[in-house]
Amino acid sequence: MKKEQGPILTMSGIHKRFPGVKALTDVSFRLFPGEVHALMGENGAGKSTLIKVLTGVYAIDSGEIELSGKTVHIGSPQEAQLAGISTVYQEVNLCPNLSVSENIFIGREPRRLGKIRWKQMHAEAKKLLEDRLQLHIDVTKPLHSYSVAVQQLIAIARSLNISAKVLILDEPTSSLDRNEVKQLFQVMNNLKAEGLAILFVTHFLDQVYEISDRITILRGGEFIGEYAASELSRIELVSKMIGKAFVELDQLPKVRGTASKELSDVTAEAVQLGRKGAIEPFDLRIHKGEVVGLAGLLGSGRTELARLLFGADRSDEGILSVHGATKAIGSPRQAIDHGIAFCSENRKTEGIIEELTVRENIVLALQASRGWFKTISRKKQDEIADEYIKAININPPNPEHLVKNLSGGNQQKVILARWLLTEPKLLILDEPTRGIDVGAKAEIQKLVLSLSDKGMSVLFISSELEEVLRVSDKIAVLRDRNVVKVMTDDELSQQQVMQAIAGG
Amino acid sequence: MVKHHLFWPLTVLGALLLFNLVYSPAFFRIELRNGQMYGSLIDILNFGAPLILVAIGMTLVIATKGIDLSVGSVVAISGAIACLLISKGADQNAFGLVMLAVAVALALSVALGIWNGLLVSVFGIQPIIATLILMVAGRGVAQLISGGQIITVNSETYNYIGAGALGSLPFAIYVVLIVLLVASLLTRRTALGMFIESVGGNPTASRLAGIRSRAVMFAVYIFCGLCAGVAGLLLSSNVSSADGNNAGLWYELDAILAVVIGGTSLNGGRFYLMGTVIGALIIQTLTTTIYIIGVRPEITLVVKAFVVLIVCLVQSEAFRKTLVQRFKMRKYPLEQEVKRHA
Known part of the structure; x- marks a missing residue:
């Protein structure tokens, strides 16, 4: 960290109001070259607003933004990009049908006599990805043929291409698995070494400490403080974010398990239910008042399983019975009529x-x-x-x-x-806590537990294993589009579930 | 107040009327002849009626993120079939015959709406393409019905629909009011309005929330067809004839324009029926105004386009912002000047 250089970006006294809401009140923020700076805060703390101000999506009501020591007025996302501020948003906003290199060079394709020089473009894209991101892929393939993680890296590559000084990563890891996160962090470290200033927004505390040099905390649209990551303990961080003494999530009733429950009524049961290309035939029994967790890596078929139960996709084999009666559920409408509800992982x-x-x-x-x-x-x-x-x-x-x-x-x-x-009799929650802050996460987990106490069955899907373990009575583990194991009470330890997920 | 969705449409309408007040005060004169009201304002309501009807139907279609280009053709078909049936009758004035003709025309319009709904919601064809088919083919159907001729009818009973008066107001105004009332009740008193806005706003999420989006889409295209059918009856009965070639020509474009001026976004979602009505009135007022001030016929379309451009710019938030910013920038040096002197 070369702090003696002085900040590349200084925001001071930023105010922003929306009708009825004070989104930002007197917020300051500094960013030095060659650092990763985590912006932390609960939902609604003003992180997104601050970023949108910085990228020219919103105009500020008052305050000052200095870039490289000069006061700038950022009137639009284009102006932000020209000034050297690049952003990769939570939802990747690229064109899935275009090739990787087109996505990287969109709007700035190398041309000669008005014609795009395809060879040069592909070569440059390939070089960029390999040199700076260590990503070895076929750049002529359409973007949608790659995973979200790769798409995210491509989005970063695209923003790097525009001589970026400041890189903003808004929740870049929320849909990545562990290895992909590692790969991303590797890239971030390289870029940091090149002197780029990186603003990093995430809800994963582990990741904050793994990668960040400094942390700025916002709460309720107000600036709480700026800290060196090494000098701020987790407990302090969280209590500053939620603004009250931290009640540890671990204090939630953790002792789940079938022992405490009468498991007589079956709410829903799937027998060899499956759909080609989505999920192999599986058996699953969900009792009244039971929380069934689905664990597995991204793409292991968790969402696909849930969508079959809800009729969002049609099954092409097997039987689904609800309350003992076989039902052909061919649409969400029918599923809802049978008392099934489904919160998709894609909120937007x-x-x-x-x-x-x-x-x-x-x-x-x-x-x-x-x-x-x-x-x-x-x-x-x-x-x-x-x-x-x-x-x-x-x-x-x-x-x-x-x-x-x-x-x-x-x-x-x-x-x-x-x-x-x-x-509903059966509530399916697909990643209900993704991209939301610690406080709201705990609230949702508590809600799930209290609903199950009242007799509602819940199917709980999450990438965070701890969370699944905390709320579930029973865990179904998926791997490569197969339900490989259904584990109940005494087997429920992180170690065992991990083993089942990893296989072997 | 500026935030209200009717603010800009009403402002534009007001400005148009104000222009007429200054330019030709006779514009606002309303005479009572034989117990019936006459005057430019009444004309606007009367001649604007078909457009308002078509635009009301179009509003609901656009709210579902769709569009219906076939309304102009449906207008022609509906008028042609009604006039054909009446012209074949022994006694063209017979109430029963006219009612039958009206019923057949409306049933046919509903059937055409079902056709559009089928293509869009069941076969999943993009609305602009699906309705383009009927736009082109429908014009041909109308000409087939009328045998390529203009069918004239000699029926006072039929003529009443588009040219008659009830009390002292043209009957067409009541027709518009009834359709508007039905549309409002249907969308705001039942859940249909919420479903339409939901399907238009986010079709996937709506399906997952259990809304039968197909049924909703079907409903709006049928209703749009019906509205166009009624408009066709008003138009043809007003002139006691049906012209398969020209009746309702370019109505789809005026209707879409009316919807947009009224504040409903082409991206679907929120819709504003009253906004649309005012939008249609703006277009009709504009047309009438151009006639009154005597713009040369060869440039009327250009003048109309120019005014429409201004209307759209005034309504565009981005444009207003730029304008305000320009204005502020200009003021800036002045303020500094003041400070320096102070």
Whole structure:
């Protein structure tokens, strides 16, 4: 770290208001060349807003941004890029149908006489990926033929290409597995050594300490402090983020297990249910009030299994029975009618309806069950929305807020509320805590436990093994699109589950 | 107030009316002749009725992220079939015959709506292509029905629909009010409106939330077809004839324009029926105004396009922002000047 150079980026006294919300209040932020700087905070703390301010998506109300010692006005994402600020967002925003090299050079293809010089472009793309990112792939293939992790690296490569001084990585690891994270960190370390300043946003505490030099904490849109990572303990970090003495997540009732429960009624049972190319035939029995965890690496078939149960995809073999009766579930509509609910892992594309309000998003599934004409009265809708906003702590507590203006964690809660309202017998949660902060994570885990105590069955999918272990009575382990093992109470140790995931 | 979705459409309409107030005060004169009201304002409502109807249907289609290019052809078909049936009758004034003709025309329009709905929601063809088929073919069907001729009818009963008066107002205005009322009730009193906005906003998420998006899409295309059918009846009965070639020509474009001016986004999602009505009125007022001030016929379209451009710019938030910023930039040196002197 070469601090004597002085910061490359200084933001001071930044204020930003949205109608009804103070998103940022007097926030400062500094970034030095050759460092990885973690921006931490709960959902709604203002991290995303700060980044959007920095990348020219939002205009600031007041405050000053200095880049390389000069005051700059960043009016648009293009201006940010020209100034040397590049961003890789949580959701990769590239063109999946174009080739890797086209994605890297889009808009700046090497040309001669107006024609794109394909050979040169492919060669340069290949060189860039190999030299700086240690990524050896065929750059002429379309982007969608690569995993999300590779796509993420390609997104980074693309932003590097524009003579970047500052690289912003917004939740780059949320959909990566352990090895992929390692690869990403390797790349980050290389770039850091080259003198690039990296702003890193994540919810994984381990990763913060693994890679970051310094940490800036925001809370409720306010600047809490800037610390050297080596001088800030985890407990301090978390308590500063949530602003109260830290209740350790581990204190949640961890003793799950079938012993404490009467497992008589079967809510749902799959017998040799499968779908070609998605998941091999599997058996799974979910009892009343049971939390079944699905563990496995990304792409092991967890989501595919859930989608079969919910009828989002059709099964092409096997039997699914709900409450003892065989059901052919061919659509989400039918699954919902049988008391199944499904929170997708893709909040934005498969969960929320951005343009609608919190209230409308909450009542949507219940209204869909009732059909066109049995309308839920506006008064009743308001009551429902208020009730759930209070019950699961949706912030800001305004039912008429457009859901797109909420933070990720609160959007997740809105979708949860939507499904809880339908009083499902089986609730399927696919990565319900992805990309949301520690506090909200604990809230959601607690909610799952209390729901199961009330007799609801839950299918809980998560990439975080600890989390799965904490909430589940039973864990089904998936590997390579197969359910390889179903483990119950006394077998539930991290070690054993890990072994099952890894195989051998 | 500026935030309200009707603010800009109403402002534009107001500005147009204000222009007329200054340019030709006679614009606002309403006379009572034989108990019926006459005047430019009444004309706008009367002649604008078909466009408003088509645009109301179009609003719901656009809200689902779709589009219906076939409305102009449906207008022509509906008018042609009604006029054909009446012209074949022994007594063209017979109430039963006219009712039958109306019923057949509307049933045919619904069937055409089903056709569009089928292509879009069941076969998954992109709306712009799916409805383009009927836009082209429908024009041909209309000409087939009318045998390539203009069918004229001599039926006072039929003529009443588009040219008659109830109380002192044209009957067409009541038709518009009824359709508008039905559309509002259907979308705001039932859950259909929420479903439409949800499907338009995010089709995948809507399906996963249990909404039958196919049924919703079917419904809007059928309703749009029906609206176009009613519009076709108004148009043909107003002039007591059906012209397969020209009836409803370019209506789809005016209707889409009305919807957009009214604040509904072509990206689907939120829709505003009242906005659309005002949007259609703006277009009709503009047309009438151009006639009144006597713009040379060969440049009317250019003038119309120019005004539409301004309307769209005024409504564009990005444009307004740029304008405001320019304005601020210009003020900036002045402020510094003031400070220096202070």
